[in-house]
Amino acid sequence: MADGAIIDGADSTDAGVRRRDFIHIAALSLGGVGGLAALVPLIAQMSASDDVLAESSTEIDISAIAAGQAIKTIWRKQPVFVRNLTPAEVAAAQSVDATKLRDPQSLADRTKPGKANWLITMGVCTHLGCVPLGAGQGEVKGEFGGYFCPCHGSIYDTAARIRKGPAPKNLEVPPYVFSSDTVVKIG
Amino acid sequence: MSFPWANQYKPSNAFTSWLDEKLPLPRFVYNAIGGGYPVPRNLNYAWNFGVLAGFCLVLQIVTGVTLAMHYAANAGVAFDSVEHIMRDVNWGWLMRYGHANGASAFFVVVYIHIFRGFFYSSYKAPREMIWLLGVVIFLLMMATAFMGYVLPWGQMSFWGAKVITGLFSAIPLVGEPLQQWLLGGFAPDDAALNRFYALHFLLPFVIAGVIILHIWALHIPGSSNPTGIEIKTESDTVPFHPYYTAKDGFGLGIFLLIYCAVLFFFPNALGHPDNYIPANPLSTPAHIVPEWYFWPFYAILRAFTADFLFIPAKLMGVLAMFSAILVWFFLPWLDTSPVRSGHFRPLFRKFYWLLVIDVLVLGYCGGSPAETKYVLISQIGATYYFLHFLVILPIVSSIEKPQPLPFSITDHVLGTDAKTVAA
Numbered sequence: 001m002a003d004g005a006i007i008d009g010a011d012s013t014d015a016g017v018r019r020r021d022f023i024h025i026a027a028l029s030l031g032g033v034g035g036l037a038a039l040v041p042l043i044a045q046m047s048a049s050d051d052v053l054a055e056s057s058t059e060i061d062i063s064a065i066a067a068g069q070a071i072k073t074i075w076r077k078q079p080v081f082v083r084n085l086t087p088a089e090v091a092a093a094q095s096v097d098a099t100k101l102r103d104p105q106s107l108a109d110r111t112k113p114g115k116a117n118w119l120i121t122m123g124v125c126t127h128l129g130c131v132p133l134g135a136g137q138g139e140v141k142g143e144f145g146g147y148f149c150p151c152h153g154s155i156y157d158t159a160a161r162i163r164k165g166p167a168p169k170n171l172e173v174p175p176y177v178f179s180s181d182t183v184v185k186i187g
Numbered sequence: 188m189s190f191p192w193a194n195q196y197k198p199s200n201a202f203t204s205w206l207d208e209k210l211p212l213p214r215f216v217y218n219a220i221g222g223g224y225p226v227p228r229n230l231n232y233a234w235n236f237g238v239l240a241g242f243c244l245v246l247q248i249v250t251g252v253t254l255a256m257h258y259a260a261n262a263g264v265a266f267d268s269v270e271h272i273m274r275d276v277n278w279g280w281l282m283r284y285g286h287a288n289g290a291s292a293f294f295v296v297v298y299i300h301i302f303r304g305f306f307y308s309s310y311k312a313p314r315e316m317i318w319l320l321g322v323v324i325f326l327l328m329m330a331t332a333f334m335g336y337v338l339p340w341g342q343m344s345f346w347g348a349k350v351i352t353g354l355f356s357a358i359p360l361v362g363e364p365l366q367q368w369l370l371g372g373f374a375p376d377d378a379a380l381n382r383f384y385a386l387h388f389l390l391p392f393v394i395a396g397v398i399i400l401h402i403w404a405l406h407i408p409g410s411s412n413p414t415g416i417e418i419k420t421e422s423d424t425v426p427f428h429p430y431y432t433a434k435d436g437f438g439l440g441i442f443l444l445i446y447c448a449v450l451f452f453f454p455n456a457l458g459h460p461d462n463y464i465p466a467n468p469l470s471t472p473a474h475i476v477p478e479w480y481f482w483p484f485y486a487i488l489r490a491f492t493a494d495f496l497f498i499p500a501k502l503m504g505v506l507a508m509f510s511a512i513l514v515w516f517f518l519p520w521l522d523t524s525p526v527r528s529g530h531f532r533p534l535f536r537k538f539y540w541l542l543v544i545d546v547l548v549l550g551y552c553g554g555s556p557a558e559t560k561y562v563l564i565s566q567i568g569a570t571y572y573f574l575h576f577l578v579i580l581p582i583v584s585s586i587e588k589p590q591p592l593p594f595s596i597t598d599h600v601l602g603t604d605a606k607t608v609a610a
Contacts, residue, residue: 043368046382052372072469076373079469102494123469127501128353129374130346131471151350151475152489153557166492168357168499 052077057187059179062118070135072123075174075186079123081135081147082184085158090116092145093159103170107159110173120176120184121160125149127167132156147171190409192421194222219406225424226431227412229600233307234410234431235438236300241398242439243293248391250286251335254279258338260384262377265340266465284454290332291457292446294480297325306539307415308527313408315519320401322515324394329481329512331390334383336478337375343459345466346475348375348383354488357502374468414599415527416592423596474556482553483546484508487572489557490565507569514576521576524584526592534587535580542575 058075062082065071070083085093093107107116123131127149133139134147134156142148143164144157154165161170176186196214198204207214217223257276259268272279301321304310310318337348352369356362371378409418418424425431449456457479461472477485491504498506514521529536549568555561593599 046371046378047368048370048372049378052376052378074469077376077468078374128350129356130350130475131469149471150473151346151471151557153492153562166489166500166504168494168501 057185060184060186061182062184063182067117069137072131072135073186075122079131080174080186081119081121081123081160081171083119083121083135083160085117085119087117089145089158093157093161096157096159096161098161102162102168105159105161105170110159110161110170112178115178118184119158119160120186121171121173124172125151125154125167126162126169126171127152127154127165132171190225190418190421190424192424193218193225194426196221196223219402220432221428222426224406224427225418225421226410226427227418227423227596228425228430229412229414229596230410230431230434231413232434232438233299233303233413235435236296236303238435239296239439239442240293240300242442243289243296244391244394244398246289247286247293248395250282250289251388251391253282254286255388258384260338260381262340262380262466265338265380269339281450284450287458288446288450288454290335291449291478291480292442293328294332296442297328298480301325302543305542306529306536307411307413308522308524308529309411310519311522311527312519314405314411316404317401318519319516320397320404322512324397324401326512327390327394327397331387331394332478332480334387334390337380337383338387339462340380340466341462342464342466342470342472343462343475345375345468346471347477348379350475351477352379354505354508357499357505359502375466411527412596413528413530414593414596415531416596416599419595420597476554479550479554482551483549484511484553486549486553486561486565487511487569489553489562490569492562492566507573511569511572514573518576518580522580522584524587524589526589531590531592532583532587533590535583538575538579538583542572545571545575 056076058073060071060073060082062071062084065082065084067084068086068089070081073080073082090107098104098106098109107119110121111118123135125132128151130149130151132147132149132154134141140148140150142155144155146158146160146163147156148154149156149165149167152166154167155163156167156171157163159170162168174186176184179185196207196217198207198213203213206212214223254272257268257272257279259265269283272283274280276282304318304321333347333351337344348370352366352375355369356366358365367373369379370376371382412418459476461474464472476482485508488504488508491500491507494500495503524532524535526532529539545568549565549572552561552565552568
């Protein structure tokens with residue numbers, strides 16, 4: 001045998017390495033790797049399951065939404081606001097110097113080209129996830145005429161950008177495309 | 188603690204002698220909460236609340252396991268199953284009201300227990316480990332209570348779950364994936380409800396385990412007492428049983444009177460009417476508040492409305508809220524005064540009561556709507572809260588001149604040693 005030091009009797013310390021040390025290290029290492037591998041499914045089982053991920057696109061008919069109106073719809077079990085901005089609201093959003101905002105984005109960044117009046121955002125406050133008011137009829141829109149979150153007082157403007165309060169970001173714009181002039185596919 | 192004068196366990200018959208050899212459980216109990224545990228003779232009723240907290244845990248486990256036999260953790264039927272418990276299950280209303288109000292009672296008792304610790308500096312050496320384990324128990328209680336409140340799947344349940352898991356989304360980079368992992372989806376739903384149920388069932392038993400460690404750590408130095416001076420002789424102590432089993436039993440009776448008065452006459456006084464509306468992901472209640480026992484910490488969370496340095500307001504609020512409890516872990520080393528009891532610390536005593544008022548004010552603000560004036564008061568209150576622990580306490584400890592301490596516990600209770608001898 002080439003490596004006599006390891007194959008020698010259990011208590012041999014000829015080369016400073018005992019056969020038993022090798023067995024201990026190998027067994028514990030393999031046990032540790034196995035234990036860590038077992039954590040993978042235990043942790044991964046908590047992530048969103050396939051059926052939850054499957055509900056990830058939805059189509060909306062926007063033909064009935066008049067200027068100044070908004071609807072709430074659902075995508076991924078979360079509310080989405082689809083709002084048809086009035087020309088005054090578009091002008092109000094465009095008149096702001098976007099670079100000075102907390103989350104600097106212009107209205108054009110947040111809408112599709114040629115569809116600046118269609119403001120489609122998640123109805124989820126970026127602070128702690130409440131549904132802001134302002135999309136339903138008669139709801140408070142806040143001092144910037146957009147959305148107002150009643151939970152902790154975040155105020156969004158007519159481009160759904162954060163202007164006041166604790167929320168760090170603008171209302172998120174979900175991925176969407178105009179399938180036609182009157183149908184929007186979210187997700 | 189093995190005080191040399193502690194009573195020794197003596198098996199009283201052949202069976203207990205046999206048992207003592209095979210599994211000395213009666214001996215263990217005798218030494219832990221029986222005649223074999225010498226306790227300072229001067230404990231006041233503030234020392235009653237540990238036993239009461241233990242009672243509350245048992246109450247919650249018993250009513251909780253009963254409720255679990257009738258509850259269904261599925262977003263489609265959870266709300267209805269709770270109503271089924273209330274209306275159809277025999278005595279179901281008692282179990283549910285007993286459990287919901289039991290949670291409030293548990294927190295009342297534990298808050299008094301904690302503030303007893305603050306006043307008498309029960310966290311100081313050699314009892315730091317008892318204190319640290321206590322803070323762990325409190326954190327576990329908060330997690331358990333939060334997840335339990337989600338289970339009825341009413342509006343407050345749903346939005347509470349959304350807001351609290353939203354706290355984790357404040358963490359940079361990993362926040363959003365972490366929140367989705369915690370919820371098992373993009374918003375609270377079946378997956379979240381089921382795991383909260385599983386953990387809500389598990390955590391009370393984890394709490395019971397940490398309580399065993401808490402009491403184990405307590406028995407090494409023995410209980411503190413209102414004078415804050417250590418036991419010197421046998422005359423400073425009485426055996427736990429029958430003296431404190433009787434005193435705690437009396438306290439338990441008073442506690443049960445108040446608990447039952449709330450349970451039978453005002454069972455919904457501490458709840459929110461909104462939670463009798465089934466969860467609706469499309470409509471946030473106008474005024475989301477957690478249960479009353481989270482209000483002070485919720486006020487601290489909401490106090491941060493502007494970005495601070497490079498930290499966004501949202502993350503700042505979350506960090507502050509968790510720090511408000513984590514700071515307790517450092518208390519044994521922040522309060523450096525060698526004197527324990529607030530009775531002998533005139534300056535500390537004043538700031539102690541200011542802290543009590545501050546926490547009550549924060550609690551009031553946390554339960555109020557997010558209006559400017561309440562946010563402003565919360566900001567002042569939160570600032571003072573951290574000042575108290577991080578600045579005032581260390582300074583007071585170093586400049587304060589404590590009043591003279593009595594020679595011994597017996598001395599304090601009976602006057603001089605001369606009188607003791609005469610007695």
